[in-house]
Amino acid sequence: MVEDSEIITVIDSQGNTVELVSVEQWIEDIDNLTDLGKGVLIKPADDVELLRDSLEKIVFIALDFVGFDEGRGYSQAALIRKRWGYSGEIRGINAHLDQLQFMLRSGVNTYELQEQYQGSDEHDYTNGFSICYQAAADNAGMKQKF
């Protein structure tokens, strides 16, 4: 992710460069931003209900998981992916190693870890468990007991 003054760009999992706008900017200018192929950066305090009707026009969604104890991103991801059926890429940015399993099961499908976790063994935190006790956006091939 590159933060150049106010323009944030990412390279999505297909290798395309996508420019991100805020939820507020998106709502103000949906048609124009759709034509420009913009993605949306969602912050914890954003009301994702606002995106519900225009979800399929968004090419890429980034959710910000910067605060360790800030848990709203998991519900935002679950609403967008599971309830509203968004099929595009949802990336967890500023992610924490210890929270990957929660993000991925809530509907996030790609992630970008914070720098402090570089070189860590991610597998322990993405696939640490063989069983899950609840239905979620992604049950990740685990044994299901619910």
Place this chain on the structure above:
Amino acid sequence: MYQYNADDTAFLVERVDQFEKQLNRHLAGDLDAVKFRSLRLRNGLYMELHAHMLRVAIPYGILNTEQLRALADVADKYDRGFGHFTTRQNIQYNWIELPEIANLLRDLSVVGLHAIQTSGKALRNITADPFSGLTKDEVEDARPYCELIRRWFNIHPEFSWLPGKFKIAINGAKLDETALQIHDLGLNIVHNEAGELGFTVYVGGGLGAAPMVAPEINPFVAIEDIISYLESVFRVYNLQGRRDNLKRLRIKFLVREHGAGEFARMVDEDWQQTKDDPQLKFNMQELAKLKQDFTLPIEPLELEDFTDTVDFNYSIWKNNNVRAHKLAGYSIVNISLTQLGTAPGDATSEQMRMLADLADKYSNSELRTTKRQNLVFPYVRQDQVFDLWQALEKNSLASPHQGTLAHVVACPGGDYCDLAKAVSIPIAQQVQQRFDDMDKLFDIGPININISGCENSCAHHHISDIGLLGLKKNEKEFYQITLAGETLYETAIGRKLGRSIAGAEVVDAIEDIVNIYLDNREEEESFVDVFKRIGIVPFKEKVYG
């Protein structure tokens, strides 16, 4: 008795493995103290005054004797030979060394015990009626529901990083032994007009500095819809609960801010979009299986020629500690861990093993734990109660004062806990010393005294007949007294008596309060009933006059 299968045990081990990696990263300096704190609390580990404290869950308050022996072994191997049974169906160890924690947790996983979500901002161990399945007037045994709901919210991907901690209680009896409405969420199992089973849902209770009785937000949620309904409560809380103010994190503040009606509407709005999701329907097949697993392991007994032994001390003990069982020929026996001169709820490893041996012999190898920090033997044959009493007596565990004023509930307090403002255990001991005359105690009857060392209210002082809250003023310890809190028949928070009282004078004040009760009591009137009739003024005048 219900037990974990191989998949569940494997999960417990995987969880320990992951926590051990996190611990090692922390010890190596790769995981900072703030993040590690959040992670260790979710595994029940606190940094206390002198050492680390570990809180181990006792799900729905049930232990088999193998588990109790494992808890005793942990006390010897990793602690100083004792454990503290809490008011919320957990056991705490106060002297744990950090590097040993993973081995300790692995030892516990062998017997299906764990410390998952016993602390931190997630769903805690679910409180159940310790007499579940045992009493006549029960609507439904709550334990299978506790287990299914516990499982669902076990490291739930969406709801593991809530604004604050979240405590649930589930009650299936007519009398509420769980203190349902002081929980973040309480489920009362009820029948609707059509005779179907479901839950009345209460949200937003809690003690602490701003005690609140949870209002009802839904009179009836059908069994099969309860998971989706709970998810909606969690979702509204997760997205809209306060995260900016450390003193406003609990769901009670969100409920208070919006009002119960509006909060209920917000939950319902979310729920209408998920209640028909087949993935979120309660698993009725699994429920039926669990009901089977929780079936009582005993059959009714015909004890035609049996007459119980007549013995003065036995009769006194029996009167206060033995309850009627729903099955003929059986009794429920309370064992008070609160002995004169010892800390409430504390048990030595020796006592735990001895109780395990007795439970093998007299109670089908099962025990329960209660919010008054007692152990319960759920299946004692009536013709063996006397034998059990003799064995308990021999081991100094046949305390007759269970249910009397001398049975004080107290948190670990300033002697152990980093958060405490004042001591609790020494005050409890002073109360026991002041009221050590059994005749007087029986005359006084069942008054509860609960002592919390700080506003976190671990000893539930708000819902006690006489509640004490420890405070610190100018480096000296003071106690705020509250009177006539209750939960059994209805839920009420205790009323503040007046200004707080110095530690040296607090037992005198308790004696004054008890005397006002005795002077005004009519026949068998309870403390709460006297208080309701005469009001707070006579108590105030006596204590401060």
